[in-house]
Amino acid sequence: MSAGWLAIQSFQQSQDLLAAINTLSIHTKLKLAGINDEQRAKSAKKAREILAAFLETFEKVVHQAEQARDAPLVGVDPRLRQLAKSFVSAKHDTRRFHSALFTKPISDMTYLLASTEEKDQQALVECLAEFRVLVEEHIHTDAYRILGEI
Amino acid sequence: MRGILRQSNSSLLREIEQLTSALSKISVPAELSTYHRWVTRACNSLHKQVLQNLRDLEHSTDDMLRDILSETQRVNREFQLYNRRLVGPILRWLDSDRLCLRIIAWSHGNHPQTQGIPAGLSNEEFSIWPTLRYPIVYFMPASAQYGLLYLPLLFHEFGHLLYVCHEQEMDKLVRDLQEEIADLLEPVSQRNDLQAQEAARMRKAIVETWYEWTQEFFCDTVGFTIAGSCFVHAFSMYLRMVGRDALHLPQEELEFSRHPVTWLRIRLLADQARQMGWSAEADELENEWDTIAATMGVKEDYYGFYDPKFLPSIRKALDDMLEEASPYRFTDRDVSSSEWEPESSTPVHLLNRAWSVFLNEPSGYSDWEQQAIAAFLDKIAFVHRNLGAMEARAKCSLDRTPCLG
Numbered sequence: 001m002s003a004g005w006l007a008i009q010s011f012q013q014s015q016d017l018l019a020a021i022n023t024l025s026i027h028t029k030l031k032l033a034g035i036n037d038e039q040r041a042k043s044a045k046k047a048r049e050i051l052a053a054f055l056e057t058f059e060k061v062v063h064q065a066e067q068a069r070d071a072p073l074v075g076v077d078p079r080l081r082q083l084a085k086s087f088v089s090a091k092h093d094t095r096r097f098h099s100a101l102f103t104k105p106i107s108d109m110t111y112l113l114a115s116t117e118e119k120d121q122q123a124l125v126e127c128l129a130e131f132r133v134l135v136e137e138h139i140h141t142d143a144y145r146i147l148g149e150i
Numbered sequence: 151m152r153g154i155l156r157q158s159n160s161s162l163l164r165e166i167e168q169l170t171s172a173l174s175k176i177s178v179p180a181e182l183s184t185y186h187r188w189v190t191r192a193c194n195s196l197h198k199q200v201l202q203n204l205r206d207l208e209h210s211t212d213d214m215l216r217d218i219l220s221e222t223q224r225v226n227r228e229f230q231l232y233n234r235r236l237v238g239p240i241l242r243w244l245d246s247d248r249l250c251l252r253i254i255a256w257s258h259g260n261h262p263q264t265q266g267i268p269a270g271l272s273n274e275e276f277s278i279w280p281t282l283r284y285p286i287v288y289f290m291p292a293s294a295q296y297g298l299l300y301l302p303l304l305f306h307e308f309g310h311l312l313y314v315c316h317e318q319e320m321d322k323l324v325r326d327l328q329e330e331i332a333d334l335l336e337p338v339s340q341r342n343d344l345q346a347q348e349a350a351r352m353r354k355a356i357v358e359t360w361y362e363w364t365q366e367f368f369c370d371t372v373g374f375t376i377a378g379s380c381f382v383h384a385f386s387m388y389l390r391m392v393g394r395d396a397l398h399l400p401q402e403e404l405e406f407s408r409h410p411v412t413w414l415r416i417r418l419l420a421d422q423a424r425q426m427g428w429s430a431e432a433d434e435l436e437n438e439w440d441t442i443a444a445t446m447g448v449k450e451d452y453y454g455f456y457d458p459k460f461l462p463s464i465r466k467a468l469d470d471m472l473e474e475a476s477p478y479r480f481t482d483r484d485v486s487s488s489e490w491e492p493e494s495s496t497p498v499h500l501l502n503r504a505w506s507v508f509l510n511e512p513s514g515y516s517d518w519e520q521q522a523i524a525a526f527l528d529k530i531a532f533v534h535r536n537l538g539a540m541e542a543r544a545k546c547s548l549d550r551t552p553c554l555g
Binding site: 029 | 170206209211213216217218220221223224226227230234235251277278279280281283284289310314321322324325326328332351352353354358361362365366372374406408409522
């Protein structure tokens with residue numbers, strides 16, 4: 001019996017996150033450039049909700065991972081555990097990751113998601129870009145398990 | 151970069167159109183029609199997302215190209231999931247699939263949260279892809295699909311879908327169990343040397359491994375709860391000749407293993423059978439596995455990943471998870487020795503009857519099975535009853551698809 005359930009669930013979660021990141025990033029950049037993107041407004045709102053909901057859960061997992069490095073992460077599936085560990089490592093990799101998401105509490109990004117201030121939207125675009133790198137690196141393992149190697 | 155993206159999206163668009171065209175030419179039976187429509191709608195949705203990428207390329211600034219690149223890669227991955235895996239149950243469709251699809255539809259129809267969720271069937275080791283956004287696929291080895299004996303194992307896979315439907319509560323119950331196991335593993339005195347550090351690392355590995363193990367034990371419990379003894383027979387028969395791995399894994403392979411050692415799963419199934427008052431059957435099951443292990447000279451050892459002192463906590467966690475998921479529970483009639491009646495019996499009764507005939511009248515089993523399958527497939531009413539609910543569910547799940555572009 002195979003544990004494909006874990007790979008497909010993690011794959012779906014990463015795909016959903018990437019869809020939300022990309023939609024919101026494009027929408028925010030168009031707005032900052034003064035280009036009307038009304039047709040994507042509804043999707044962008046939904047993307048904010050998806051990201052905010054995920055970050056709320058993720059913050060708790062990352063907190064657990066940071067608090068006690070030798071203690072087990074419980075009630076969390078192994079792929080999300082891995083993403084949390086990658087996130088903690090990324091916070092120490094200041095050469096690659098220097099947006100507010102990796103230098104400030106995760107809840108700050110939730111604030112940025114809701115803010116309409118231009119400087120916050122600039123900061124949000126940076127957070128989204130770096131978060132995307134982390135998720136794109138993460139999805140590779142699941143995509144390989146599900147789709148195989150080309 | 152803009153030119154590369156334009157070219158790649160155009161190519162993707164063409165591939166999606168080719169697949170959609172192939173899907174439209176295939177005629178499937180009622181059992182697969184909702185799955186077919188779900189996949190077709192998903193491909194249409196991907197088509198729209200690629201068109202959005204092409205529109206974005208026309209209006210974008212250069213700093214948006216990275217976003218469109220990521221979005222193109224994401225849509226491509228999504229398409230490949232359908233192209234390589236999820237269209238399989240439609241393109242490889244065989245008349246024999248109807249047997250498994252009926253059993254799956256019956257399982258889904260018996261639970262309020264899975265009612266109407268359509269599923270496809272594919273060839274591979276027993277597995278399931280249980281998500282609420284993609285169509286559900288059950289995997290089964292080819293030969294197991296043609297008879298009745300191994301169909302009870304689908305109920306284990308159904309357990310994974312139940313877990314997803316109740317994920318938040320389930321994760322909480324698993325966390326409680328992991329915390330209890332962590333407490334049980336805590337040493338009486340704390341030292342601070344290399345040996346103690348290694349012991350702490352092992353405790354962490356054991357507790358984290360129990361996330362996946364608990365879900366597998368839960369799914370075994372779901373299988374047993376739905377189907378009773380036929381599940382135990384199918385599980386044991388299917389796995390007992392796998393080899394040494396079914397009885398023992400080295401310590402390093404146990405760390406973060408996705409499944410518990412099968413022998414341990416047998417122990418827990420026997421424990422559940424005893425709790426149902428089936429002591430003789432439980433003893434027989436364990437004796438068979440003990441005999442195989444003794445013949446191979448394998449000693450039972452889980453290297454601390456399981457200890458009998460965990461059992462009360464495991465039992466409680468599984469009971470609580472079962473209460474939360476609330477699957478169908480086999481009835482007295484389902485496990486009785488009475489003959490299966492196509493008009494009034496459940497599929498569980500049929501599967502228990504199959505094992506009874508197979509074990510007690512093996513020479514006549516093949517003929518009996520052939521007739522029983524034909525009678526079961528003639529009973530078409532429930533499929534039509536379920537179609538309306540399946541349609542509604544498929545539409546609802548597609549509406550949840552984050553086609554954000």
